[in-house]
Amino acid sequence: MDQWAGVVLAAGDGKRMKSRLTKVLHRVCGKELVRYPVDLMKESGVTRVVVVVSLGNRQAVQERLGNQVEYVTQTELKGTGDALSKARVLLQGQAENVLVLTGDAPLVRLESVKPLMAAHADSSRDMTFLTCRTASAKDFGRVARNEKGQVVKIVEAADQTGFTDEITEVNGSVYCFRDGWLWENLDDIPTAANGEKYITSLVEIGSSRDGAVEANLTEDPAELMGVNDRLQLSQVEEILRQRIREQWMLSGVTMPHPASVYIDAGASIGQDTVILPNTSIVGSSVIGEDCEIGPNSVIRDSTIGRGCRATASVLEEATMEDGANIGPFSHLRPGAYLESGVHLGNFVEVKESRFASGAVMGHFGYVGDASIGAGTNLGAGMVTCNYDGKDKHRTDIGENAFIGCDTMLVAPVTVGSGAITGAGAVVTKDVPAGRLAVGVPAKIKSRNPEAN
Incomplete structure (x- = not known):
């Protein structure tokens, strides 16, 4: 018994x-x-x-x-x-x-x-x-x-x-x-x-x-205290949120302005991480050690590794490996995955896509249903055109590629390793590894001017 x-x-x-x-x-x-x-x-x-x-x-x-x-x-x-x-x-x-x-x-x-x-x-x-x-x-x-x-x-x-x-x-x-x-x-x-x-x-x-x-x-x-009405619900939540903040601060998490930070009961935060004002960590989010989150960030049901930064950005069911950083004003939607050392700057939106180690997208753009190779640079204004009005299609970019500013990648499409697209290119066909795509619609050229 x-x-x-x-x-x-x-x-x-x-x-x-x-x-x-x-x-x-x-x-x-x-x-x-x-x-x-x-x-x-x-x-x-x-x-x-x-x-x-x-x-x-x-x-x-x-x-x-x-x-x-x-x-x-x-x-x-x-x-x-x-x-x-x-x-x-x-x-x-x-x-x-x-x-x-x-x-x-x-x-x-x-x-x-x-x-x-x-x-x-x-x-x-x-x-x-x-x-x-x-x-x-x-x-x-x-x-x-x-x-x-x-x-x-x-x-x-x-x-x-x-x-x-x-x-x-x-x-x-x-x-x-x-x-x-x-x-x-x-x-x-x-x-x-x-x-x-x-x-x-x-x-x-x-x-x-x-x-x-x-x-x-x-x-x-x-x-x-029990809950019988919405007023008591808010009072109970205020007390519990303060308990949660105190628990994490006593466990080695820094909050310069605790009252402005919202942390759900199911979240976890590593030692020496700093949570800046007006930040919400909700759901079952897990944040590693030595991170800086905020100000003005929302982390929902996401996993963030060690030594990451998320400045004034929103993460939803997303993953950032060690040393990745994002923001300000960027958005990782469900299925976004940043491997170690990835940098996303301001006004970048990512959905159902994986950035391999060291890939960079420093300025505004949209990446959806894509894989980005290690060391690849995505220029400002680059967009994966993944939706044709009926279905979603994938974009695959190899390692160490260079995608020029305002490039439109019309999926389904593949850009090979080491390939380059010129500024403003509209890419509708696969770009072989090491080749150059320029124009509207883009034409495939050699990277050697004399060969063209």
């Missing part, structure tokens, strides 16, 4: 989001809300995770999370207690303890959950949950203790009357349960006036029946 199993509650309809997209699939720092508790459980060593979904969001959630978790459906939204009961069919008797998280609280830290799990397991408690002390108890259940300081119940936000805004202890909706005790007592949760059953009722059930119910206090109230 495993020591732990996990349940993520993700069936809520999220009406306050005012969105056609189910609440738990809204993104924070590039990741869906529901992915945060799932990832947290995996990081905590919980390998078997059940996600409770609704009839309305099951398909969408399952499409995002795939088969890394199991699913049960809460057919009627009757509260968190009812939602948790749906996991019984899969988990009862399968683990010693059950960790329960909500699908809309992405700020809960591993540093808080691991001690909570350890305290629960080491003391053989029936229920342990995370709390914090805050002056703002909105949307939180308040923790009530007796004169001995023992937890006796949680008063849900909807049931709170007569409370002031003094500092108080609130429930963070992070729960650990002993497996046998949980399933034995879950059916005893009373139905509230609104027809729902709350997990928090298990606190009062346990304390009244001499159960071992305890709370672990976290020092950071922000950690327990």
